[in-house]
Amino acid sequence: MKKATYLLLSGLLLTSGAAMATEEPNYTVLSQMDDFELRxxxxxxVAQTWVSGDQDSASREGFKVLADYIFGNNNAPSGESSKISMTAPVIMQPETKADSDESQEIAMTAPVSMQQTDGKWRVQFTMPSQYTIQTLPKPNNPKVEIVEVPAQIYGVIKFSWLAGEDKVATKTAELQTWMQTQNLTATGKPELARYNPPWTLPFMRRNEVMIAYQPK
Structure with missing residues (x-):
């Protein structure tokens, strides 16, 4: 899919959802300090897919695959295809060697860059809360997986402007440093959450880096 087509598609999805009050995942803010939150x-x-490439190209490819699923390339329990409402944010997370090794526990003990050149990225859409695993339409594309994500606690840093690789790496390091000062033990890799259509003015964009952690 060409970049212009991707921009149009993502814009249609997000603006159509915004007109109907785009649904976001439910969370409770446990504490807040400047741009940092515990949630x-x-x-x-969630519907997710794994894609290769740098952050930009992986984002476009992952969005394309998942948008195809929610636009109707699926099989509902009724036996017909069904359109699924867009939610926000779109989540990206880099793959590491530990993802393919079930015997390894994932722990963050030092700053990790979100930049990936040879690895893969997991791109996720959260499904509307009206669905259960039994009622959600099944994807026809084997690249799309449906996953139930358990309740989790995250450290979050919020930021605006563009979420390029350098900016995301900087914000990831800031979040990890802050979590260390709070004596929080990370249990997952950084996740990039983006909420806005691509033509949103940079200073109005809403982005977040999130890291799951073990509560005290």
Missing amino acids: RYDKQL
Whole structure:
């Protein structure tokens, strides 16, 4: 899919959702300090796909695959295809060697860059809360997985402007440093959350880096 087509598609998805009050995952803010928050998220149902490339190209490819699924390339329990409402944010997370090794526990003990050149990225859409694993349409594309994500607690840093690789790496390091000062033990890799259509003015954009952690 060419970049112009991707921009149009993502814009249509997000603006159509915004007109109907785009749904976001349910969470409770546990504490807040400047641009940092600790949040408890409810369990979620997500559609996800794994893609290769740098952050930009992986974002476009992952969005294309998942948008195809929610636009109707699926099989509902009724036996017909069904359109699924767009939610926000779109989540990206880099793959590491530990993702393919079930015997390894993932722990963050030092700053990690979100930049990936040879690895893969997991791109996720959160499914609307009206669905369960039984009622959600099944994807026809084997590249799309439906996953139930348990309730989790995250450290979050919020930022605006563009979420390029350098900016994301900087914000990831800031979040990890802050979490260390709070004596929080990270249990997951950084996740990039983006909320806005691509033509949103940079200073109005809403982005976040999130890292799951073990509560005290």
